[in-house]
Amino acid sequence: MTATVPRDQETRERPATSPQAPRRSAVRWLADHIVLIIGILVLIYTFVPIAYIFALSFNQPSARSATAQFEGFTLNNWTSICEPEGLCESLQLSVLVSIVATILATVLGTLMAFALVRHSFRGRSTSNLVIFLPMATPEVVMGSSLLAMFVSVGVDGLLGFATLVIAHTLFCLSFVVVTVKARLAGMDTRLEQAAMDLYANEWQTFRLITLPLAMPGIVAAAMLAFSLSFDDFIVSNFTAGQSVTFPLYVYGSKLKEFPPQLFVVGTIMFLVSFLFVIAGEIWRRRRAAALR
Amino acid sequence: MTSGLDTATEPSGPVVDGETSKRRGWGWLLLVPGMLWLAVFFLFPTVQLFFTSLYDPSGSYEQGYTMTWHFANYVDAVRDTWDLFARSFVYAGIATAVCLALGYPLAYAIAFKAGRWKHFMLVLVIAPFFTSFLLRTLSWRTILADQGPVVDFLQTILILPEDGRLLATPVAVIAGLVYNFMPFMTLPIYASLDKVDHRLIEAAGDLYASPFTGFRKVTLPLSMPGVVSGTLLTFIPASGDYINAELLGTPNQYMIGNRIQSAFLTEHNYPLAASLSLILMAIVVVMVVFYVRRTGTEDLL
Numbered sequence: 001m002t003a004t005v006p007r008d009q010e011t012r013e014r015p016a017t018s019p020q021a022p023r024r025s026a027v028r029w030l031a032d033h034i035v036l037i038i039g040i041l042v043l044i045y046t047f048v049p050i051a052y053i054f055a056l057s058f059n060q061p062s063a064r065s066a067t068a069q070f071e072g073f074t075l076n077n078w079t080s081i082c083e084p085e086g087l088c089e090s091l092q093l094s095v096l097v098s099i100v101a102t103i104l105a106t107v108l109g110t111l112m113a114f115a116l117v118r119h120s121f122r123g124r125s126t127s128n129l130v131i132f133l134p135m136a137t138p139e140v141v142m143g144s145s146l147l148a149m150f151v152s153v154g155v156d157g158l159l160g161f162a163t164l165v166i167a168h169t170l171f172c173l174s175f176v177v178v179t180v181k182a183r184l185a186g187m188d189t190r191l192e193q194a195a196m197d198l199y200a201n202e203w204q205t206f207r208l209i210t211l212p213l214a215m216p217g218i219v220a221a222a223m224l225a226f227s228l229s230f231d232d233f234i235v236s237n238f239t240a241g242q243s244v245t246f247p248l249y250v251y252g253s254k255l256k257e258f259p260p261q262l263f264v265v266g267t268i269m270f271l272v273s274f275l276f277v278i279a280g281e282i283w284r285r286r287r288a289a290a291l292r
Numbered sequence: 293m294t295s296g297l298d299t300a301t302e303p304s305g306p307v308v309d310g311e312t313s314k315r316r317g318w319g320w321l322l323l324v325p326g327m328l329w330l331a332v333f334f335l336f337p338t339v340q341l342f343f344t345s346l347y348d349p350s351g352s353y354e355q356g357y358t359m360t361w362h363f364a365n366y367v368d369a370v371r372d373t374w375d376l377f378a379r380s381f382v383y384a385g386i387a388t389a390v391c392l393a394l395g396y397p398l399a400y401a402i403a404f405k406a407g408r409w410k411h412f413m414l415v416l417v418i419a420p421f422f423t424s425f426l427l428r429t430l431s432w433r434t435i436l437a438d439q440g441p442v443v444d445f446l447q448t449i450l451i452l453p454e455d456g457r458l459l460a461t462p463v464a465v466i467a468g469l470v471y472n473f474m475p476f477m478t479l480p481i482y483a484s485l486d487k488v489d490h491r492l493i494e495a496a497g498d499l500y501a502s503p504f505t506g507f508r509k510v511t512l513p514l515s516m517p518g519v520v521s522g523t524l525l526t527f528i529p530a531s532g533d534y535i536n537a538e539l540l541g542t543p544n545q546y547m548i549g550n551r552i553q554s555a556f557l558t559e560h561n562y563p564l565a566a567s568l569s570l571i572l573m574a575i576v577v578v579m580v581v582f583y584v585r586r587t588g589t590e591d592l593l
Binding site for chain 1: 319320321322323325326327329330331333334335336337338340341344394395397398400401402404405406411412413415416417418419420421422423424425426427428430431432434435471474483524525528529531532533534535539549552553556557562565566569570572573576577580
């Protein structure tokens, strides 16, 4: 650090004597902030469709299909979310499938992560490979192989909630394992040793030290699993049978008329997740402050 | 999501009293339920898919198929669809490169330049992606439409000819892939950059490295695990995707995913669909293994 100080002074003095001082400092400012500016531009780009969805949720379409232009302001779409036939049923199914799949994937995946990080046994690298494979499998392959299995086992008449949960748990599982594993691998095991030294038994150590420390990783994994599951179209398209999840409903609407209420749901999804993440951030700061 | 594939297999906790922090014994039992799930619903269907791919292609969905070990299915599949495979990997490759070009500066800005806005910016990276990706892709379809604002603007500044269009072109499909898989690139890179010890970068500066040299010799190599995870997490789903090609392109831009989907769900041609799926999976796995070896990040697997 000390060596950079003289250079800083040097560059700071130079513009003062130079006639082109303002331009130089502008260039310098730009050089310092160019990455930040690019980053913000990229962020703005990712928000373009969100702004579009938000605006169109207040649209009063004249035609029956609502994808086109903004024609008039209305709040009707917000008060009649459930009006399009099947929309709310599809949301209900999606929420239910995602909750069950998230719980299953988080529990199974966390156990696996603990086994892989905390215990040594033969076949660990094989296990790692088996966990990695589903992530290296394109979704269309996973969906089609599951459908082929369900058909050949003869349960294709029963496609629906159960097969959706099975499929969603499957593709969430690997993501949960890697997320929790990353958290566990970075944890300081001396804290657990200290607890044991202070006569905590294995269960107490786990409940009071290990689990709270691993919690941020587990929560992050569960949130990831939920969002992957809730937004999944490709695998669901193969395994849903006659049931309709929200993404399948959107896809179906694209072919027929497109109810403007879909934009309302999109906006609500954005707002709810945004609030969730902000709340999590506040909770994290409080916790960090309390620990200090 | 912040971690991606970025995992260390060994715990970094120090060894105390010469005793390893790993316990032997019955800990592996924790692995059993999850492994059973993967075996029954992933490995078994994949093996079965292999058998399906060898069925007699003259059978049909209604009459059923007979197993004839018909390896020629693979030859037929490749002969009929090699152009779709080529297009898929070209589109996915370009999309991955663009994602890297956009995602790396964003991740870098968040990790090093955002200051106290760091977590807020991170939230902004993730937030758009909680809205249904189909809705977002359909929005792009309208935004990029022939009468839409983007085409108008590009025609005004003469980048696009008067009759030029974006929708239904490869550009739109690739842009859609870039958009949809961006966080899978940004977040692992951010996770790697965030771990970089700032003192190393300062040390490079102290040793008279220019900021650019410092970045090239210190920051970039240290962020490689994130770059590798990010490119994999982008490239793999992008190569199998068929939604962007369907919504933003025409059959002329269709990728292998479109073909597999229609072979399975519309034509019920299971042998063809199964052999296409397995070829896709095999190519992806081979590419991943080769890539990971090349970049020397085997720990990721």
